[in-house]
Amino acid sequence: MDALRVSDEALVQASRQGDLTSFNLLVDRYQGQVYNVALRMLRDSAAAEDVTQDTFLSAYRNIGSYRGGIFRAWLFRIATNAARDVLRRRARRPATSLDTYMEGETTPRDIPDPATGPEETALQHERQRVLGGLLMELPPDQRTVLVLSDVQGLSYEEIAQATGEALGTVKSRLNRARTRLRDLLRDQRELFPTVQRHNQ
Amino acid sequence: MRLWFVRDVHSGAREEFSEYLDGRLSPQRSGRLETHLAHCQACRDDLEAVRATVAMVRALPQAPVLRSFRISAAQVAQPAQGPFWYGLLPGLRLASAAVGVLLLAVVAIDVAGTPQMASLQAGSGAVAEVQKAAPAAEAPVRNLQAPTAPTAASSQGTPGAGEPRPEFGKAADQAAPPPAPQATLEPEGAGSVSRGVSQTDNTPLRVLEAALLATAAVLLGVSVALSRLGRRRVF
Numbered sequence: 001m002d003a004l005r006v007s008d009e010a011l012v013q014a015s016r017q018g019d020l021t022s023f024n025l026l027v028d029r030y031q032g033q034v035y036n037v038a039l040r041m042l043r044d045s046a047a048a049e050d051v052t053q054d055t056f057l058s059a060y061r062n063i064g065s066y067r068g069g070i071f072r073a074w075l076f077r078i079a080t081n082a083a084r085d086v087l088r089r090r091a092r093r094p095a096t097s098l099d100t101y102m103e104g105e106t107t108p109r110d111i112p113d114p115a116t117g118p119e120e121t122a123l124q125h126e127r128q129r130v131l132g133g134l135l136m137e138l139p140p141d142q143r144t145v146l147v148l149s150d151v152q153g154l155s156y157e158e159i160a161q162a163t164g165e166a167l168g169t170v171k172s173r174l175n176r177a178r179t180r181l182r183d184l185l186r187d188q189r190e191l192f193p194t195v196q197r198h199n200q
Numbered sequence: 201m202r203l204w205f206v207r208d209v210h211s212g213a214r215e216e217f218s219e220y221l222d223g224r225l226s227p228q229r230s231g232r233l234e235t236h237l238a239h240c241q242a243c244r245d246d247l248e249a250v251r252a253t254v255a256m257v258r259a260l261p262q263a264p265v266l267r268s269f270r271i272s273a274a275q276v277a278q279p280a281q282g283p284f285w286y287g288l289l290p291g292l293r294l295a296s297a298a299v300g301v302l303l304l305a306v307v308a309i310d311v312a313g314t315p316q317m318a319s320l321q322a323g324s325g326a327v328a329e330v331q332k333a334a335p336a337a338e339a340p341v342r343n344l345q346a347p348t349a350p351t352a353a354s355s356q357g358t359p360g361a362g363e364p365r366p367e368f369g370k371a372a373d374q375a376a377p378p379p380a381p382q383a384t385l386e387p388e389g390a391g392s393v394s395r396g397v398s399q400t401d402n403t404p405l406r407v408l409e410a411a412l413l414a415t416a417a418v419l420l421g422v423s424v425a426l427s428r429l430g431r432r433r434v435f
Contacts, residue, residue: 020271020272020273020276023271024270024271027268027269027270027271028268028270031265031268031269032262032264032265034269035263035265035269036262036263039263040260045263049267049269052269053269053271056269056270056271057271057275057276060271060276061276127256128260128261131256131257131260132260135257146257150254150257150258151257151258151260153258156222156224171218171219171224172215174218175215175216175217175218175219178217178218178250178253178254179214179217179250181253181257182246182249182250182252182253185249185253185256186249192252192256194248194249194252195249195252195253196249197242197245197246197249
């Protein structure tokens with residue numbers, strides 16, 4: 001079976017019959033996206049790995065409850081729910097402060113552009129590190145829609161399916177998330193000059 | 201007034217930044233927004249700042265996956281883990297069923313006990329009730345004892361009047377309709393006496409029934425709510 005040509009629907013149908021091999025083809029297809037959503041929501045690679053594994057295990061066990069639609073959105077719903085559970089557990093343990101996750105264990109890095117000098121590369125990496133940390137200052141529901149939209153490129157309709165929210169709610173929440181993140185970036189004037197107002 | 205109006209226009213414009221940047225704003229609304237932006241430097245700056253923010257987030261690199269997340273048959277065979285209340289669901293359902301069975305048993309005892317008590321009381325209670333309402337009761341008794349002075353009431357309302365004597369029956373035919381209270385006196389009296397007695401005797405059972413019903417309702421409601429919560433979390 002050519003994994004690249006088989007549609008999600010066909011693989012889901014086979015998975016419903018207990019075909020673990022077909023389901024693992026879906027895992028191969030979406031594990032990177034699910035892991036990155038979890039990583040951007042939790043900023044902890046170990047926790048993101050746990051969430052990713054739990055997501056696919058839960059998806060296989062409950063494949064019968066998948067009612068059609070965009071399979072990726074269904075997966076993201078399971079993943080974001082699992083990530084929120086982690087965040088709630090963290091909130092109940094105040095000893096683990098937000099600062100720990102502001103630093104982040106793992107900051108994904110771009111492959112350095114040879115044309116870019118080392119200083120610019122370091123500055124770019126620093127911006128990405130700070131931006132990843134500032135994402136954690138957004139409320140979980142805003143962070144979720146922002147990550148799904150701007151990190152994973154989901155459409156409004158996919159985000160609505162992934163979050164179980166109305167389309168209007170998704171739009172307003174995304175707008176608030178982006179606006180709030182912009183305001184947070186404005187506090188880092190030296191690192192993010194492009195978001196400043198002209199009169200500042 | 202004017203200042204409030206101006207501020208509202210800016211707030212309205214900013215609420216549409218996201219959709220505008222994503223190309224999801226209708227042509228009409230886009231036109232209005234662009235007209236406003238043409239005359240408002242502050243909103244233009246804010247829009248460009250949001251545009252830059254979105255671009256930076258989109259430029260964040262994707263972290264590579266360092267291992268495979270394929271699942272194995274052994275992992276599938278392991279029991280599912282979840283919130284603490286997942287484990288409570290089977291117990292809640294069993295408790296609901298047990299309370300329901302107990303409730304049915306108590307109700308059955310209550311229902312089985314009520315007719316017996318009614319029949320026990322019917323013999324003594326009905327006579328006692330009739331004797332209590334002496335003016336009404338005396339007439340049928342008197343009439344039974346004095347067949348020469350029949351009345352319509354006695355002929356209709358008294359069981360065991362036995363074989364009607366001709367004059368008695370004729371009088372009955374010609375008489376006014378039987379008094380309704382007396383006609384219904386015995387069953388009503390017997391019922392009221394038995395009800396009165398059973399209400400007193402069965403009160404503990406009724407209280408128990410109410411308590412079991414409330415408990416079963418609470419247990420069932422909690423288990424249904426947790427089940428739905430579990431299903432909503434998955435998909």
